[in-house]
């Protein structure tokens with residue numbers, strides 16, 4: 485069993501973040517990958533560096549991305565920084581200074597104007613290396629999915645930047661492209677029924693929206709109640725799927741500050757729904773940010789809680805692709821990940 489990663493993620497070094505009006509350094513830092521790789525090795529996974537993207541592969545990845553995201557959006561993410569850097573006095577990262585609001589149907593050409601359409605918040609800055617890192621994360625997801633399609637029982641896609649907030653045409657929460665949708669596109673050729681279990685502290689609104697009307701993909705998310713937590717506008721229990729897929733999206737919000745017992749009860753409900761669905765493959769959107777040591781303070785889940793969540797997933801007894809989402813630097817990021825991965829393999 486392997487952990488797939490790609491050194492190009494280092495090109496993405498987001499700096500700007502604003503929380504409750506205070507500007508501070510972004511918490512989605514490159515060092516996370518070093519900690520998570522080490523944690524995976526400690527859990528017995530083989531370290532697998534994904535080879536460089538060739539020019540042909542790049543074209544292929546972009547082409548496949550345009551079946552997930554709008555082409556204008558993909559083009560914006562890939563080309564925006566070059567245009568931004570030419571603006572007089574531009575800072576190092578694209579941060580939107582305006583929000584595109586309906587009913588305007590204007591199509592400004594200026595990159596600063598477009599940033600208000602394609603960047604959903606100020607938590608997803610685009611720096612010089614962001615687009616290439618985001619493409620690399622997609623390759624990591626596709627490579628890991630191919631490993632599962634080839635018969636592996638478990639693979640860990642150490643994607644960075646993460647992807648579960650990215651919708652068809654809007655970034656969010658440090659996510660640019662949907663790594664999970666890219667993985668599903670690979671897996672679908674052999675596995676018609678796929679379940680996604682998102683245990684990141686934040687609701688996986690991007691994943692939900694991309695499979696909203698698709699009854700072959702069950703999306704389940706356990707997250708801090710959006711009444712009080714990002715992404716605020718999605719993640720409620722009444723969001724159950726589109727007309728063609730009613731009941732194929734399950735949101736399990738838990739109170740901010742929830743401890744193991746409450747969080748695990750929700751994870752168990754999610755796993756029960758997945759068992760009923762009888763998927764060919766389970767994808768876990770792994771965020772370690774529900775952990776009590778995580779700097780965002782969403783919940784109070786312990787290392788043991790992550791081990792128990794891993795055991796619940798292992799009990800589903802399906803080939804499992806773990807895709808990295810959030811979860812930030814803390815002394816417990818590594819240990820929680822190791823315990824989780826050991827438990828997932830125990831099934």
Ligand SMILES: [Zn+2]
Nearest residue numbers: 684685686810
């Ligand atoms: Zn998160």
